[in-house]
Amino acid sequence: MDSKGSDAVQVESAVGALEGTSRRQSISSLGAIGGKVTPATATPTPAGAHTPVGARGASVAIPLHNLQESYVGNVSLRLGDAVNKVFMPPPGPIASTELCNGRCPPRWMKARELGEIIVHELRAALHDTYLLRTLLKSPVLRSLSFFLTRLSALPLPCEPFSPTSAKDLLEANIPIAIRFNLQLVRCAYELKHNLALAPPGVEDTLGPWKDKLDELMARVMGPLVVAIRGGLIAICARARTVETVGTGGTTAVSGGSMMLDAAVKVAAAPRSLSLGRVGPAATPAGGAGPPWIRDLAAFLGAVEKLILKLECGADADKWIVSIGTCAVWKGLLALSARKIVEEQPASPSAPAVAGAITVAKGLFKVAAKVTKSTPSPPESPKLHPAPLDSAVPTLAATGSQPALSDVAFIRLIGELELFEARLAHFTTVLSVAPAPPKHVMPGQCADASACGLCKTGRKFDDKAQEEDDDDEADPTGARGLAQCAMREAMQALSAVIVVVRASGGKWGMKDALLRSAGAGSAAVHAVGTGAASPTGNPSGWTRVPCPTLLHALDTIPVLLLLHIFVSRLPPSVPFRLPHELWGLKWDEYEAELRGFAAAEEWTPEIGWEMAGEVKRCEGIKGLNDEAMSRLALLRVAIESRDVGGGE
Numbered sequence: 001m002d003s004k005g006s007d008a009v010q011v012e013s014a015v016g017a018l019e020g021t022s023r024r025q026s027i028s029s030l031g032a033i034g035g036k037v038t039p040a041t042a043t044p045t046p047a048g049a050h051t052p053v054g055a056r057g058a059s060v061a062i063p064l065h066n067l068q069e070s071y072v073g074n075v076s077l078r079l080g081d082a083v084n085k086v087f088m089p090p091p092g093p094i095a096s097t098e099l100c101n102g103r104c105p106p107r108w109m110k111a112r113e114l115g116e117i118i119v120h121e122l123r124a125a126l127h128d129t130y131l132l133r134t135l136l137k138s139p140v141l142r143s144l145s146f147f148l149t150r151l152s153a154l155p156l157p158c159e160p161f162s163p164t165s166a167k168d169l170l171e172a173n174i175p176i177a178i179r180f181n182l183q184l185v186r187c188a189y190e191l192k193h194n195l196a197l198a199p200p201g202v203e204d205t206l207g208p209w210k211d212k213l214d215e216l217m218a219r220v221m222g223p224l225v226v227a228i229r230g231g232l233i234a235i236c237a238r239a240r241t242v243e244t245v246g247t248g249g250t251t252a253v254s255g256g257s258m259m260l261d262a263a264v265k266v267a268a269a270p271r272s273l274s275l276g277r278v279g280p281a282a283t284p285a286g287g288a289g290p291p292w293i294r295d296l297a298a299f300l301g302a303v304e305k306l307i308l309k310l311e312c313g314a315d316a317d318k319w320i321v322s323i324g325t326c327a328v329w330k331g332l333l334a335l336s337a338r339k340i341v342e343e344q345p346a347s348p349s350a351p352a353v354a355g356a357i358t359v360a361k362g363l364f365k366v367a368a369k370v371t372k373s374t375p376s377p378p379e380s381p382k383l384h385p386a387p388l389d390s391a392v393p394t395l396a397a398t399g400s401q402p403a404l405s406d407v408a409f410i411r412l413i414g415e416l417e418l419f420e421a422r423l424a425h426f427t428t429v430l431s432v433a434p435a436p437p438k439h440v441m442p443g444q445c446a447d448a449s450a451c452g453l454c455k456t457g458r459k460f461d462d463k464a465q466e467e468d469d470d471d472e473a474d475p476t477g478a479r480g481l482a483q484c485a486m487r488e489a490m491q492a493l494s495a496v497i498v499v500v501r502a503s504g505g506k507w508g509m510k511d512a513l514l515r516s517a518g519a520g521s522a523a524v525h526a527v528g529t530g531a532a533s534p535t536g537n538p539s540g541w542t543r544v545p546c547p548t549l550l551h552a553l554d555t556i557p558v559l560l561l562l563h564i565f566v567s568r569l570p571p572s573v574p575f576r577l578p579h580e581l582w583g584l585k586w587d588e589y590e591a592e593l594r595g596f597a598a599a600e601e602w603t604p605e606i607g608w609e610m611a612g613e614v615k616r617c618e619g620i621k622g623l624n625d626e627a628m629s630r631l632a633l634l635r636v637a638i639e640s641r642d643v644g645g646g647e
Contacts, residue, residue, distance in 0.1 A: 071131075075121050076139035082114040083147045086187065100156060100176045105183035108190050114147065115194025123199050136205050144209045148216070151188060155181050155220055163231045165295065169302035171309075181220045182310060188213040189312045217315065225319050228303055229326045235299060236330035237590065238292040239419075240338050242411065289418040296419075300327070300426045307429060314431040321482040324426055328489040329595050331419050332496050336563040337586075340408050409504060416497050423493065427486055434487040453502060453548040458494050460551040461487075489596070491555055496564070498552035503564055510636055512545035516553040517640035558641045559599045562610055565634040573617050573627045578609040607643025614638065 089104040098104065118140055125132040156177040163169050171179070192213040195206050288294070303323060307316050427434060502509055553561070569575050579589030593599045614635045618628070638644040 072134055072138060075135060076142065079114070079117060079121075079139050079143035080146070082110065082117055083143050083150070086110040086114060086147065087150055100180040103154075103180075105180050106151065106154065106187045108183065108186040111147075111187040112190040112194060114143070115191045118143070119194055119198050122202060126199055126201075132202075136202060141205070141209075147191065148209070148212055151184055152216055154184055155216075158223070161224070161227045163227060163299075164234060165231075166298035166302040168231070169228075169299070169306055171306075174306075178224065182224075185217050185220050185312065186310055188217050189310075189315055192217075192315070193313065214315075217312075221319055225322055228323055231299060232296070232323065232327045233330050235292055235296050236327060236334055237587070238295075239331055239334040239415065240586070242338070242408070243290040243292055290415060293415060293418050293422065296327070296331075297422050300422060304426065304429050317430050317432075317482040320426075320429050321486045324423060324486055325489045325595065327426075328423055328493055329593075329599070330590075331423075332493060332560055333563070333590060333593060333599075335412065335416055335419070336496060336500075336560045336567065338412060338567060340405050340412070340568050413497065413501055416493075416500060420490075420493050420497065423490065427490065430483065430486070432483065434483045434490070451546050451548070453498055453546045456498070456548070458498060458548060458552075460491055460495065460555045492557055492560070492596070495552040495556035496560055498548060499556050499561060500564055502546075502549050502552075503568055508545055508549070510633055512549045512553055513633075513636050513640045515545055516550050557596060557599055557603075558643055559593070559603045559606060561637055561641070562607065562634070562643075565630070565637050566610070569630050569634070570624075570627050572623060573631065574620070575613050575617055578606045581609055581613075604643050607638050607641070610634070611638045611644035 086106050088107075088110075090107060094104055121135055122132065122140070125135050158175060158177040158181065161175060161178060167173060192210050195210055195213075198206055289297075300323075307320060310316060502512070566575060566577065577589075579586060582589075593602060614631055617623070618631050618635075623631075635644075
């Protein structure tokens with residue numbers, strides 16, 4: 001054998017040894033993973049040249065690094081083509097309603113395909129660490145950068161959008177620029193969702209890109225969520241005044257039977273939780289409740305359709321929770337500040353006017369002349385007297401007509417329960433419904449079978465235990481925090497219903513406030529010295545309060561608790577609210593209290609102002625026992641929560 005033939009045999013042996021190494025699997029699978037690898041064409045042999053033994057009829061062997069470069073380049077071309085398809089207009093005619101300034105929105109289906117290709121290639125390269133690292137650093141990151149750069153340049157500037165009703169959130173009424181931008185959100189979500197399915201070991205590389213996609217989604221959705229929250233705030237602000245069922249505006253309070261009829265409609269069957277009904281309230285129908293409840297239900301329904309159409313899965317939870325918690329807080333603030341209607345005795349110096357009463361409208365007292373109302377039919381349901389702590393309003397001492405304050409009390413609880421039912425329905429839009437609490441506050445009522453509060457079956461979280469569980473269950477954050485925030489908001493709503501209902505009583509509420517207070521609070525110290533004991537009850541605590549009430553007092557935000565007690569002060573008490581002392585309008589005051597966290601920051605200052613007002617009003621001569629008792633209850637609430645600044 002000549003020297004050339006010997007060299008050829010040695011080359012073939014070396015190639016065979018190379019193919020027997022660990023990289024043989026990589027080479028043989030490249031075609032199946034990334035498509036066909038174009039075989040190298042053998043160089044023509046000049047005439048008369050000697051062909052090596054063993055190389056006749058076969059292609060020249062391709063070096064390993066050339067095959068890998070060819071495969072990586074092939075993947076890079078596929079990903080680049082997939083990115084381009086996202087931003088190419090679809091084949092066929094395009095409806096004019098889908099074009100904005102002549103531009104077609106990106107195609108979210110193609111964004112999904114891009115993510116699927118990336119995940120497929122990464123999974124196929126798992127057997128070769130070198131190949132996996134090469135794919136990540138070159139074609140994958142290049143395609144992600146290309147996609148994000150083009151998508152980030154597309155959001156269009158939008159005109160101010162302020163939806164005030166459900167009609168404004170219909171697709172046909174949403175500005176075209178916002179609809180265009182929502183398609184960008186869908187594209188970003190589809191790619192991010194598929195990147196989350198990537199194999200383990202690539203999170204450190206893909207994580208920053210998922211964060212950038214999150215930022216793009218937040219940049220588009222943030223202004224829209226703020227606009228939706230603004231519409232909800234305007235609707236919930238109407239809850240501070242009374243709106244008659246079946247009308248579109250705020251009404252002055254009329255005769256007792258008409259008010260009772262309206263209250264019964266608000267707290268429609270099944271019977272109100274305030275009267276001992278077991279189980280949650282039914283979801284209000286489209287025409288149930290006062291106008292603000294109906295408008296709120298329609299508005300939230302339109303929001304649900306808008307978010308569900310985006311199909312952003314768990315990423316939409318934070319938008320739903322932001323909107324839902326805003327509605328809960330603003331609604332509770334308005335309802336807790338609604339003045340319970342109280343009858344004002346006619347002044348001896350003023351001539352009595354038939355049918356004239358003084359009505360508290362919101363927080364401002366106005367006079368309204370009441371016309372004689374049609375008496376209730378004989379078959380109308382009557383409210384029966386009940387013990388003071390049962391919080392079921394009693395009839396007036398004379399006649400069968402209920403007091404205006406009793407009817408307003410029923411109306412308030414009925415609206416709270418309809419409000420709770422509508423918000424509970426809204427939370428079903430979440431990708432995963434908030435889990436029930438694993439730990440509830442302990443305690444058993446001494447007379448659970450007869451206690452109207454315990455019959456409702458309301459349970460409240462044991463916050464200390466729940467915080468530990470939440471940290472362990474979801475240390476990363478997003479979905480767990482969103483569900484936690486929504487659950488806490490709904491727990492606060494449930495607590496407000498219990499406290500409002502129990503606020504009809506006197507001694508039971510005061511005892512519950514004292515027992516739920518911290519051991520070092522000023523109120524507990526006052527009980528020990530006898531200073532806080534009501535007249536005729538020097539021992540301070542008269543009975544063991546219902547644990548449901550105790551748990552509600554531990555759960556309710558302190559600011560709402562104080563407003564509930566202020567709303568029950570008789571009109572004869574010249575109590576000034578903090579915003580009145582500061583020279584602010586209610587809208588300005590409410591705007592500062594943006595949410596639960598902001599209210600917690602403002603509570604000490606507001607409590608200090610209220611403590612000063614309680615002290616001033618208690619020094620006024622001529623107040624009756626009812627007024628003094630209500631002021632004492634408010635003082636105990638301030639002192640038991642240590643927000644009075646030592647007043």
